[in-house]
Amino acid sequence: MSERPRVPMPDQVLIVDDDASQRSDLAEMIASLGFVVEGAADGEEALAKMAYFAPNVILTDLVMPRMDGVALLKELTLRGDRTPAIVLTGFGSIDQAISFVHDLKAFWFIEKPVQPGVLRTLLERAVEQSHLQEDTLRLTRQLSYRGELGDLVGDSPAMQEVYSLIRQAAPTTASVLITGESGTGKELVARAIHALSPRSRGPFVAINCAALPESLMESELFGHERGSFTGAVERRAGCFEQAQNGTLLLDEIGEMPVATQAKLLRVIEESAVRRLGGTHEIPISVRVLAATNRSPEAAIEGNKLREDLYYRLNVFHVTVPPLRDRKQDIAALSTVIIRDINRKHGCRVTHLSADVLERFRASSWPGNVRELRNAIERAAIIAGEGEIQLRHLPDAAPQRPPEMAPPPDDVLQVRAGLRMSDLEEAYVRLTLKHTHNNRRQAAELLGVCLRTLHSKLRAYETGKARKAAAGHGVQ
Secondary structure, eight states, X not given: OOOOOOOOOOOEEEEEOSOHHHHHHHHHHHHTTTXXXXXXXXXXXXXXXXXXXXXXXXXXXXXXXXXXXXXXXXXXXXXXXXXXXXXXXXXXXXXXXXXXXHHSOOOEEEESSOOHHHHHHHHHHXXXXXXXXXXXXXXXXXXXXXXXXXXXXXXXXXXXHHHHHHHHHTTSOOOEEEEOOTTSOHHHHHHHHHHTSTTTTSOEEEEETTSSOHHHHHHHHHEEOTTSSXXXXXXXXXXXXXXXXXXXXXXXXXXSOHHHHHHHHHHHHHTEEOOBTOSSOEEOOOEEEEEESSOHHHHHHTTSSOHHHHHHHTTEEEEOOOGGGOGGGHHHHHHHHHHHHHXXXXXXXXEEOHHHHHHHHHSOOTTHHHHHHHHHHHHHHHHOEEEEOGGGSOTTSOOOXXXXXXXXXXXXXXXXXXXXXXXXXXXXXXXXXXXXXOHHHHHHHHTSOHHHHHHHHHHHHHHHHHHHHHHTTOO
């Protein structure tokens, strides 16, 4: 049975004013704008009504008997209630109203007599802030209760660190660089940052730079005018315009042509974009996130990524851990994946058997969460309902006997007679792999300064080039 679409509830406004006539006029005006309205004669009555009426916005006078507007705002602050409040103020008390906005965190103030157009604009902006606060609270509670953040799942220490970074970065306007292996969920991290940001009600647009040919890259990013090139039969808005007032994810940024990277940097720094063939620039307000499965430092050294663009994008850095480093999350991930697959394919699978879960935890999962999902999806379709058992897994992937199990990824195996220089290089490269190519962290683990590590890596590459040249008879 399909779930009925949820009908959005109208936004609610609480008017607090001891003047019954003015309260009635305001209620009629605000109700005509599509809001549900409740009234209260003073702060005490307002608090009593808020026990069963949850307003998105409070519109309050300052001077009232019993509990006035100042006392009401202070009490709400003490209770941790963050409902946006608009202060009604008369002539001569604007300075006082501004101080309330600053000191008591009121949303804004409006002068009497109230102008309908001004009131409507303030209410719409206050409601937008209210919705953002609700979304943030919902996602934060979801994370606290279930180890989930948006579509990200897991309560392992590695994922808790990712959640913490997301919560820190989301409320800001800073660019974020998301790194991690393919299949780890970099786009899900980007979507979680967007969902927790002030731009959450704006569009989220993602573009995969590796999936587009170079000839179409600039048109996709910046748009084009009709006739700007062969095949441009109509004007087209690019990704920046499509993401206006929202978030743009540049996935696999290291695959973008270097020439396009220079133009991208200019767009980001000037907050304006010019379509191909256009004659004027279009102002944009877009938060840019970028993702890559490459080491950014290696991409820079290989002239695949401009260094100035890297520093512009890497204001905040989030590294998504591979599944092999968070195997305790496999059970939680499997539960969410099974629920989604049941909905997608009409299956009635309930859970993984203990044997399957053990098999999954023993796997190295080079394809990360994407590979796990594919394995569960295939098994769920075969099982159809109930428990997924070992017999539902493909025979091509039998459990490896313990004596044949590969060594852990952070263990170096060496043979006798290996040259000391080769042993050092192998150990340095293993440490870099362990830190996901974070050179600063690797240098700390190796007990050397970052400059020394860079020198060693250059020496290794020089030695490799010399060996290759010697192998081809080059003198």
